[in-house]
Amino acid sequence: MLRNTTTRYGWAAIVLHWLIGLIFIGQFVLGWAMVRIASQRTSFELIQLHKSFGFLLLGLVLIRIGWRLGNASPGLPEEVGAMERRAAPSVHLALYAAQLVVPLSGWALVSVSVLEIPSMPFNLFVMPNLPLGVSEQAENFWIFSHKWLAYAAIALVVLHILAAFRHHFWLRDVVLVRMISPFVANRAGKPE
Amino acid sequence: MSLRVLGVTSFLALGLIGGTASAVALSEAAGRYAISANGSSIRFVIGKAGGGGLNGAFGRFSGSISIDGGDIGRSKVDITIYPDSVGTGQGRVDAFLKSDAVFDAANSRQITFRSTSVQRTGDNSAVVTGQLTARGRTSTEKFQAELHGLKNGQLRFHVSGKVLRSRYGMDVGTPIYSNIVDFEMNFAARRA
Ligand code: HEM
Numbered sequence: 001m002l003r004n005t006t007t008r009y010g011w012a013a014i015v016l017h018w019l020i021g022l023i024f025i026g027q028f029v030l031g032w033a034m035v036r037i038a039s040q041r042t043s044f045e046l047i048q049l050h051k052s053f054g055f056l057l058l059g060l061v062l063i064r065i066g067w068r069l070g071n072a073s074p075g076l077p078e079e080v081g082a083m084e085r086r087a088a089p090s091v092h093l094a095l096y097a098a099q100l101v102v103p104l105s106g107w108a109l110v111s112v113s114v115l116e117i118p119s120m121p122f123n124l125f126v127m128p129n130l131p132l133g134v135s136e137q138a139e140n141f142w143i144f145s146h147k148w149l150a151y152a153a154i155a156l157v158v159l160h161i162l163a164a165f166r167h168h169f170w171l172r173d174v175v176l177v178r179m180i181s182p183f184v185a186n187r188a189g190k191p192e
Numbered sequence: 193m194s195l196r197v198l199g200v201t202s203f204l205a206l207g208l209i210g211g212t213a214s215a216v217a218l219s220e221a222a223g224r225y226a227i228s229a230n231g232s233s234i235r236f237v238i239g240k241a242g243g244g245g246l247n248g249a250f251g252r253f254s255g256s257i258s259i260d261g262g263d264i265g266r267s268k269v270d271i272t273i274y275p276d277s278v279g280t281g282q283g284r285v286d287a288f289l290k291s292d293a294v295f296d297a298a299n300s301r302q303i304t305f306r307s308t309s310v311q312r313t314g315d316n317s318a319v320v321t322g323q324l325t326a327r328g329r330t331s332t333e334k335f336q337a338e339l340h341g342l343k344n345g346q347l348r349f350h351v352s353g354k355v356l357r358s359r360y361g362m363d364v365g366t367p368i369y370s371n372i373v374d375f376e377m378n379f380a381a382r383r384a
Pocket residue numbers: 023024025027028029030031032035047050051052053054055057058102103104105106107109110119143146147150151
């Protein structure tokens with residue numbers, strides 16, 4: 001039940017999917033709010049929290065990608081059309097790329113920042129900076145990149161959620177529920 | 193700062209106690225002095241997790257020292273710092289320090305030190321104890337002062353001490369930035 005099969009997701013993939021999804025969307029909301037808040041103190045503290053969850057997310061994403069590469073993955077139901085059959089893997093690949101590149105660009109931006117504020121995930125340990133040159137220009141470049149990569153990633157997430165709803169409410173197939181529990185997938189009558 | 197001033201006072205006192213020559217110096221030193229901007233500086237360092245520190249200085253401050261010729265312990269030091277003049281070499285950090293995250297310079301324009309006692313610790317050194325008030329909170333602080341000279345009615349002294357910023361509601365950023373603020377001050381004071 002931990003591992004995937006060719007017809008259903010196992011618990012590891014399911015838990016990682018929802019945990020990462022929750023943190024990613026939470027990070028987007030937090031990131032958006034923390035740079036617009038008036039209180040400099042709250043803003044500073046929220047940015048440190050954003051960095052902490054960002055590093056946590058990066059760690060989870062690396063585990064997730066490792067798990068994905070070392071596991072089978074369930075195919076799409078037969079009814080799924082040719083266009084979606086081609087689109088889905090590209091969107092999923094782009095989502096994986098976003099999960100890596102958005103936190104990495106955040107890490108890059110704090111690494112090159114002239115403010116040189118150390119990163120201390122959840123106040124537990126000092127996370128070293130990426131070996132990049134500190135400068136005002138580099139900082140502006142990475143802030144810009146991080147911001148727009150995050151916006152693009154959220155657009156992908158929205159597309160992904162809409163596709164999942166389409167499967168569930170329109171096509172009425174097992175695609176959404178099999179990401180909720182391995183048992184639901186089986187109950188839906190799909191062979192193990 | 194106050195502590196440093198007290199230290200100066202203590203130096204003077206020590207000189208008086210030291211002997212005939214000192215006694216002459218003491219009677220010479222007795223009186224009121226005003227700290228002059230020229231030749232005076234108030235610098236601080238706050239350690240950062242993982243090494244290094246945040247360096248800053250206050251550009252504007254004023255103060256007076258009254259040396260009691262008869263009883264050095266009754267000498268007084270008064271220092272006022274204007275936090276709006278804080279400088280770190282990085283505009284965004286300065287704005288952060290002046291904001292309500294730290295000094296709240298708009299509503300709390302002054303940081304004051306009023307000595308309550310001066311204790312000699314050596315020929316040219318003293319511990320100055322006093323009340324430090326910042327952001328409406330008052331706490332007792334001690335500074336080590338060392339007299340570096342008395343010439344032509346000008347006193348020169350060096351003052352150092354550690355202050356816990358949490359006592360003044362300025363603990364933002366701990367533990368990434370140390371709670372301990374290390375002060376290094378040099379004062380030149382002229383007979384008022
Ligand atoms: C799931 C991962 C992440 C997401 C979805 C995300 C999203 C965002 C968003 C939406 C913003 C606001 C952009 C704006 O509207 O101006 C932002 C800003 C920021 N992010 Fe992230 N972020 C992530 C990971 C990270 C990581 C790992 C770090 C650093 C270790 C980081 C550091 C920052 C910083 C410092 C800012 C403020 C930039 C500024 O000064 O304007 N982020 N992030």
